[in-house]
Amino acid sequence: IVNSIIDDGTIFGRIGGEEFCITFFDKDIEIVENIAEKIRNNCANKQIILENNEILNFTVSMGLSCRDNFDDIDKEIKYMYAWAQINQANKDWLELKSERFNIDNYAVKSIFTRFENAQILQPDMYEVCLDWGLILNEVADLTGEIDIYKQSILKLEEADKIQPLAFTPNFVWGSNLLKLAELENDSSYNQQALEKLLIAEQLDSGSVYN
Numbered sequence: 001i002v003n004s005i006i007d008d009g010t011i012f013g014r015i016g017g018e019e020f021c022i023t024f025f026d027k028d029i030e031i032v033e034n035i036a037e038k039i040r041n042n043c044a045n046k047q048i049i050l051e052n053n054e055i056l057n058f059t060v061s062m063g064l065s066c067r068d069n070f071d072d073i074d075k076e077i078k079y080m081y082a083w084a085q086i087n088q089a090n091k092d093w094l095e096l097k098s099e100r101f102n103i104d105n106y107a108v109k110s111i112f113t114r115f116e117n118a119q120i121l122q123p124d125m126y127e128v129c130l131d132w133g134l135i136l137n138e139v140a141d142l143t144g145e146i147d148i149y150k151q152s153i154l155k156l157e158e159a160d161k162i163q164p165l166a167f168t169p170n171f172v173w174g175s176n177l178l179k180l181a182e183l184e185n186d187s188s189y190n191q192q193a194l195e196k197l198l199i200a201e202q203l204d205s206g207s208v209y210n
Contacts, residue, residue, distance in 0.1 A: 001042050005035060015083050023077060029066050036062050082122040086131055089114035093135050097142070111135065129159035130169055137172055146183050149176045171200035 002012050002022065011023040024032050040060055048056040067076075089111045096107050115132040122128060133155030140148035153176050156169040174196030181189035 001046060002039055005038055005042070011077065011080075013080060013084055014087070015080050016087060021080055023080075029064070032064060032066075036064060078121040079125075082118040082125055082128065085114045085118035085121070086127055089118075089135070090131060093138075097138060108139065124162055126159055126163040126166075129155050129162060130166075133159060133169065134172060137176060140176070140179075144183070146180065149180055149183070152176055165199070165203060167200050167203040170196045170203065174200060 015021050043060045050056055092111050118128045133152045136148055136152035140152055153173055156173040159169045174193045177189045177193035
């Protein structure tokens with residue numbers, strides 16, 4: 001519906017969940033309002049026929065923001081593209097992780113490339129580092145490769161620097177250190193692991209606050 005209404009110079013994409021964004025350039029606000037109203041009407045009049053012949057109707061709600069500062073627009077576009085890379089990387093991983101694969105598989109590398117692209121666009125974005133670290137952790141669990149556990153820890157450490165005292169990075173970080181202690185037969189990891197797991201436990205119980 002949207003693509004049939006907007007022109008080639010307009011950017012349209014999903015930014016997460018059920019939220020979408022349309023970015024217009026060099027258009028009067030009255031024109032954009034008319035386009036938005038046309039999209040709203042077309043969605044309201046659209047009928048989707050399900051497999052059981054039931055008819056599904058839906059509506060959309062929209063907000064409009066106008067910016068004259070192109071630096072702000074550039075930042076917002078980069079943020080939108082970074083989220084698109086994260087969402088696609090997570091989707092690709094969900095489809096891939098149930099299959100048997102080699103860590104050098106192109107599909108796995110392409111997932112990490114998406115996170116690299118997202119981090120280039122948004123170097124200090126917590127979600128990039130967190131999701132990247134979590135997928136690296138799952139890959140390490142599947143392959144048992146020590147270096148990948150260490151890569152996961154590095155990304156989780158980056159996430160913790162951006163947003164200190166969050167439960168997930170501390171918990172997975174601590175768990176990875178315990179796995180390294182076992183895999184490398186090195187008890188020096190245990191104290192670090194216990195510190196991270198204690199922080200996670202306190203966060204989970206509400207006794208530590210951001």
